[in-house]
Amino acid sequence: MKRILIVGGGYAGFYAAWKLEKRLRSREAALTVVDPRPYLTYQPFLPEVAAGSIEPRHAAVSLRRHLRRTRVVPGWVTNIDHEHRRVTVRPDLGPEFDLEYDVIVVTAGAVTRKFPVPGVASEAIGMKYVEEAVAIRDRLMTSFDRAASLPVGPVRKRLLTVTFVGGGFSGVEGFGETLSLANSLVRRYRRLHRSELRFHLIEASGRILPEVGEEPSRWVVRSLTDRGGQVHLDTKVLSAVDGHVVLSTGEEYDSGLIVWTTGNDANPVVRNHTDLPIGERGQIVVRPDLRVGTDAEPVADAWAAGDDAAVPDLAAGVPDAYVVQNAQNAFRQGKLLARNIAANLHGRAPKPYVHHSLGAVATLGIGNGIFQWHRIVVKGWPAWLMHRGYHVLAVPTWERKVRVFAGWLTQAMFGRDIVSLESVEHPREAFVSGGKPD
Structure with a gap:
């Protein structure tokens, strides 16, 4: 053998x-x-996991369940x-x-590409694995709960400020999806207003989404801006110590959530x-x-x-x-x-890998997306539906396809599930404290 x-x-x-x-x-x-990890992470679904549109486990495919004759060594x-x-x-x-x-x-x-920026290692979250996407969602939802109980001021402003660093597919999709989630969440809080949200997308080059043409890229910037996002082009993060973001343009602000999506290394x-x-x-x-x-x-x-x-x-x-x-x-x-x-x-000759691109498609939040194949560009709802259709077919195994589609159907009927489980990161806290605050 x-x-x-x-x-x-x-x-x-x-x-x-x-x-x-x-x-x-x-x-x-x-x-x-x-x-x-004992599972495959279907990374195209991570932005929707971060936005609460997909159940986290549905973006992961168990190796042991589907590789029945393969030894899995963790x-x-x-x-x-x-x-x-x-x-x-x-x-x-x-x-x-x-x-x-x-x-x-x-x-x-x-692995995620990192740069020697002070504060990034201690403050930022990546978006390459399911647990990171879950942490982004839970931290955003918890920030809304905390901000709603505070008076207008610097702490509340920090909680409602989100920063994505990196304007590739992962960063733009994550930014668009979480911005969509935030705009949906703010309607649930009477003490919060949409104008208080501060969403920053930082990109060191002069454009985002290099996989699409310049005009579609500019359209995405306009779309995100119209929905309340702030896109900073030709801008670098110089520091993020204690969540205080310093940009190369001279702008400074406090951010309660920093997501690092600067590509692969x-x-x-x-x-x-x-x-x-x-x-x-x-x-x-x-x-x-x-x-x-x-x-x-x-x-x-x-x-x-x-x-x-x-x-x-x-x-x-x-x-x-x-x-x-x-x-x-x-x-x-x-x-x-x-x-x-x-x-x-079996003694036969292997074949070369030749693949012609099927185009680039990205989600920008519920009901919004962008698709380009050669000179054909589709925007808005049709592109968003194309994104979902393609990825529900591409995710491995029929079991996962059915679970993802059923989750989308449930969300369409009842809306997003906005329960935050950030406390799962510290499961013994309630047991140790007896339910009493320190």
Whole structure:
């Protein structure tokens, strides 16, 4: 039996394992997935999780439930020694240990890009995992509860101020969805007024959503501004110490919630702790068929895909172009990984990855979105419906599709669920205090 080890259970890793189970007989290969989380996070749903439009668990797909013939090992791969066909795994509890393999598939994914900005590490929340999106939602709702009991002043103003840093898809969608949630919430509080809300979107470049054209990008800025948001272009965050945001334009303000969505950075394990070939951008060098190496120097029994692989973009038609790092490509690469690995084991030639973009679609809050495919641009309600339709079809497994759709239907009938469970971060507090304040 071939021992196939998959490093990372994200889009590419999950789909590779899921499809390999279907393509390989149980006696052909032993599959293992190593990931610190026992679930795949469907990241396109995180903005809606943060806005309370999707139940958090519905944006996560259990690895153990759907990978029935795969061994799931919880932990972090800290070193890949391909020469000796083994990796080092660090579990949550207990000492590190080695796992040996015959074939390795590296789909560890990227990490959130960080900059040495004072205060960010202690104050900001990312939006790459379900727990982060839940924290954003709960903190926003709790801030409304607290602000409603306070007189007008600096503390109340801080609680009603939200800052998103980063104008890519994740930042713009998160900003639009939470702004939509805030505008909906404020109607529930008689002592609060919409004019008190301060939502800031900070982008260091001169435009947001670089995946769409300039005119659609400007339309998104106007749409967010008309709904009460403030979009700061060509602006950097210089400091966020104690929630006091200082911008490169000279503006300063206190923010009760800071969300950091400045894009992806190379996985440190892939960049620094492997003997596999790494390119200038810190990604694994792969061939168009997702095998590690180059045509001149192939690496046997090693494959990679997703955010930590520099996959040549054959559809671009220009030399030295690489596939964009997004969910659309990652889960398609995962499916191709399964087909190519199975073909390789059966003595057939693997196929190259060629994918023509289906366009870019983003949600900007309930009833509002943007879609672009070549010169075709759709705005508003139709784009929002296209976003929901595409992603409910793209989320893995029918079980999750049904749960997500049922949640949307329930929300359409009864509205958003605005219960905050921020206290779940400190579950023993009530037990220890006996229900009495300190």
